[in-house]
Amino acid sequence: MSNIDLGAPAPDPSNDLPEHLRHHITNRLQAGEVVHLALATDLLPDGRYGDAWLVATDQRLLSIALTGAAPDIVDYPLTQLQKIELVDHHGTGALRIRTADQGQVMARFTRTLMSAFGEVPAQLETLVQQARGDDEQIIGGDPGWRQGSSRRCEHCGRVIPRRFGVCPVCLETRKLLYRLLGYARPYTGLAILSLSLMLMATCIGLMPPLLMKSLFDDVFRPTTSGTWLTPYLHGMAAPEQLQVLALLLLAIYVSSNVMGAVRRYVLAWLGQHVTLDLRNQVYRHLHSLSLSYYNERETGRIMSSITQDVGRLQDFISDGLQEIIRDVLTIIIICSILFYLNPTLATLVLLPTPLLVFTTLHFGGKLHLVYRGLWRRWAGISALLADTIPGVRVVKAFSQEQREVGRFESRSAELLVGELRAARLQSLFSPIMSFVTRIGTLIIWLVGGAKVLDESLSLGEFTAFTGYMWQFYGPVESLCRLNHRFQRAATSAERVFETLDSPVDVGDRPHAKVMPRVEGRVEFRDVTFSYDEGKPVLEHVDLTVEPGEMIGLAGHSGAGKSTFINLICRFYDVNGGSLLIDGHDIRDVELKSLRDQIGIVLQDPFLFNGSIADNIAYGKPGATPDEVLAAARAAHAHEFVVDLPDGYDTLVGERGTRLSGGERQRVSIARALLRDPRILILDEATSSVDTETEVKIQEALERLIRGRTTFAIAHRLSTLRHANRLLILEKGQVAEVGTHDELIAADGIYARLCRIQTEMVQRKIW
């Protein structure tokens, strides 16, 4: 168990101790005794929730339960501890110690604190070793909680909602959006162009009510005060004035639409280019990340960061931001014009605005919830279908059709209830909104109309007011949804940047050499590896494989066989020791030059969309058809391929012919052979083919593995009979190495596995 990175905890967190706790322990501590660790638990020894602490000094380990007036304190000198272990009771956890003559639970805690306690044993071990002055290991059971659950935010510890995937509280919205805008920087000129086009179009778009005012106040019923257009219309007859105004209106409509069209295209261009850059950058980065990145995340989420999230960002960059500016601008301009025309009426008319904002926010929130619920019910129905339709054989076999129909009908009914609730809300929402927006008009009629009658307001002003009222509500409503919009964009940005910021843990080191042509000597030097810290999968593996040797890997499931292979391909880097090929540490060579010389056949071979020939030539683009054919023949894929209507041109994968598991394996063997690899890896390569074909493939492989270092994993031990040496892994360690005969003679794990398989075969025969 290595704890290189887990030095002794930083001394004296006693400053962080709450006053009441410090009070209880200071009088117990001796002079010069330093508190190294103090961790609050949330369960008292009797199972009630409460205030309890685990405290470690450089001399002692204390368990303190603050119950009642006198705290319950247990303490042990560190030197007496012989074992420290975390116990997973599933519902709760416990830290247990053991001395020479007794055992004691020092802390109990709920699942919430499990990851907080994950590192405690290692920290305590360091303290104990320091206190004793030796380095004897004393850690016992370790349930491996250290990894930290991704359910909680690393910064604030809050629960992360599953559908967000990121902590909504820690989202630094402004910072994220600023970084996002950085992607638009190369296109600043265009952004400014479209923004100014938009501003102009907005201003022009606000002109018609003013023209209307002029139409009334200059043409129909000229007033003494006139309008801003009066000087220009002076001296014309009324019909001419009308024509001028109509021409102006035409000019406004034409120019604002032309500008709108140009702006729309410029924005689309901008948005598409920004997202093109972002999308490609994300995808390129995804391919430089190691497998551990993919193991830790759901495929769907990774995919949606490229499709959905980047799309949302485009929407925000191109439309969102500019719309916000436009809305704010429109509101300001309209307000100024209204106040310019008639301050009293403007004040009255704008009075219902808060009501509008309130209604929009209130109903908006409610509708959002109802629709979310509805969406969930739809998802439930889809899930039910996805469950029962593929499983229809089972349903019929157990004659449970009635029950399945019943389940569907009840979900269907729930959906109906949800739909009706949404419809109810929606049918309430629209009239209320339309009523609220009409209050303004009502006020104009009532108050403005009265002013027109006593001639303190011109007819033109009256109509202009009405016109602006209608243009006013759209922007207000849209700004009400601003927060939601920002939040959505920021969430997407966070997910995209999270991908972009994931460090490349298995990558080319600076000054990595190109791997020369591999001879095939593979050396494991004291290799230790774990996927999750604290749970080693391979421990202290030492092994030297000579060039051209075939190594058969066997052992129980989970013994570390596939890990062994993952390390040779450098899908992961070793945690301890080193792995050398021809004397080069594989971390010091360029990944591509290493993997180009390795051919691998996986247990569940993956074929891409495309023809069979494309799939065989996947690892060697530009391979000649002769090579494809030769590889396919060697892998005994040729027999079935040539029988397909389109031969090697047959499409496979999602959109093409479905191949059986054994057929896919044979195609993937051909794919590996075509690369002419120096190191060949067969991970259960023939597990899905029938015995007869397997024998044929084995014969071909026997010829082909000559001169190449080969690692083969197989459960069917007969598959490994050509191996020069067999390597039996057991719990991450090399348990046995030797030839078949040697291992049988040694009568160990291998011999037992062999016997079991032979017995099975015999039983089948009998």
Place this chain on the structure above:
Amino acid sequence: MSGEEPHDLMQELDLLAAGEIELYLNRFSELFLRRPGEEPTGPLVARLSFPLSYGDEFISLSKNSGEEIGIIRRLSELDRESQGVVRQELEWRHFSTRITAIHAIDVKHYVPHWDVETERGRRVFEMRSRRDLRMLGSSHVLLRDADGNRYEIRDLRDLDGASRQLIDAQL
């Protein structure tokens, strides 16, 4: 073990020496292979390995039992008579008709009915899905009708304008 040269993959490619073999139809119209001084092998089935991308290269000959007896690298390597025999066999197996013009593509009940002119005469066929239409490169189109019959358009650019318009809507 060490230092041994790996087995050359290309040895796995079992090519027939075209100069030494002769293919013919026996009196039952079955395909047979004869090597000088040997008993004829047959009846045989001839199949193209890459019917779309390499036409009459890589012809696989196998017995009815499925056992392959070898591959002919190029049809043109055979003597003239053998070529004719094999070509005819391949023709029946990889039967595909060249479309020279499209009269109409009418969709009835969601099923497109193609009314086309072919090298073998006029024909109307139905297609089941878009997937049955496959592009090979940018202008070579392969079609498969609802019954599995194959058609092809070697080069879209050779079609007349009206046909082009009709098919462009389908691609």
